[in-house]
Amino acid sequence: MVPKNSRSDSPGIAPMLRWMGKGRAEGAEAAPDMSGEGGDARRRNPAMLSWSASPALEAILRALEDAQRAIEEAKRYLEERLAPFQKYLADQRRSMDQALRQLDTRIKPLKQYLQGQEQNLERVGAHLDTELKDQFDEFARYLAEQRRILAEAGRYLEEQPKPFRVYLDDQQVTVEMIYKDVEQKLLPFTEHLREQQRILERIAQTDVLEEFRALMEYMTERQKAVDKFAAAADLKPEEFLRETAELSRKYRSVGEGRYSLLARVLERCRAADEAFRRSLKPGLAPAGEPATEVTRAAG
Numbered sequence: 001m002v003p004k005n006s007r008s009d010s011p012g013i014a015p016m017l018r019w020m021g022k023g024r025a026e027g028a029e030a031a032p033d034m035s036g037e038g039g040d041a042r043r044r045n046p047a048m049l050s051w052s053a054s055p056a057l058e059a060i061l062r063a064l065e066d067a068q069r070a071i072e073e074a075k076r077y078l079e080e081r082l083a084p085f086q087k088y089l090a091d092q093r094r095s096m097d098q099a100l101r102q103l104d105t106r107i108k109p110l111k112q113y114l115q116g117q118e119q120n121l122e123r124v125g126a127h128l129d130t131e132l133k134d135q136f137d138e139f140a141r142y143l144a145e146q147r148r149i150l151a152e153a154g155r156y157l158e159e160q161p162k163p164f165r166v167y168l169d170d171q172q173v174t175v176e177m178i179y180k181d182v183e184q185k186l187l188p189f190t191e192h193l194r195e196q197q198r199i200l201e202r203i204a205q206t207d208v209l210e211e212f213r214a215l216m217e218y219m220t221e222r223q224k225a226v227d228k229f230a231a232a233a234d235l236k237p238e239e240f241l242r243e244t245a246e247l248s249r250k251y252r253s254v255g256e257g258r259y260s261l262l263a264r265v266l267e268r269c270r271a272a273d274e275a276f277r278r279s280l281k282p283g284l285a286p287a288g289e290p291a292t293e294v295t296r297a298a299g
Helices: 014-019 036-044 055-132 137-159 162-185 187-203 206-231 237-252 260-280 291-298
Strands: none
Touching: 055 137, 055 162, 055 187, 162 187, 206 237, 206 260, 237 260
16 A cells, blocks of 8 residues: 555645744744733634635635645555555465475475484594594595585575575566556656645745745734724824834835835735825815715715
8 A cells, every 4th residue: 555644744745834834943933922811812713714715815725625636546546556466466475485384394304304414424523533534534535525415405405495585576576667667657747746845845935934924923013003093082094004104114124125025015005005095185176066075975
């Protein structure tokens, strides 16, 4: 079966986790303090992304789901097509193991016979060396020849299992040919996955993460300004617009001009603030028309 990796271990997931601020290394920013009343509110209302809130988000979600389905289908395809070959190889090993056990049963008595003959020759040789060496020098050469024959017979018996092991190795190579062919056929798919990995790594680069962090902080401060304006009983739009203008100036220097997305967002918010400012000013009424009607039309 194809190995099952957990999603957190997948190489394509790690950059996305970094981009979302998860799994940071030691020394990274500490998690927000969840104690006290503010922490209770955050626990009750966690920031959840609604993918249906934007056509762009829906497109991203569809792409991610399509990629996930493609990987799952590829995995299922491999499991269905390749599992029989793994079973074949396992069956081959089991059969060869059984054959080797039978072979060992047949040659075991021969090995025992050879060991017994070797021991007999050793005893005879030791006796000749100590007591009869001068009288039986020619017989000693005969014993040496017998030892050579026994050693050769022992090597012959030791070589008997080798063809079975070579056969198993050949079967492994044969099945590996099938796996290799599948790997070659899937090369375009795996290259596509590697390209996805490179894209994820690009959006998880330090500059991108820092720019999104700056955007998040800017939006948070801007929302605080909106909350303050909305909660004020007298609704002073000029104070609100001054505060948002100060925020724009503050964040315009962040990144030293490297953050193009932040610059575009700041410009878009500035234009929105300016449009809001203009909409609050009453227009000049044409001759013969009450100013209130023009103001109402402008609103």
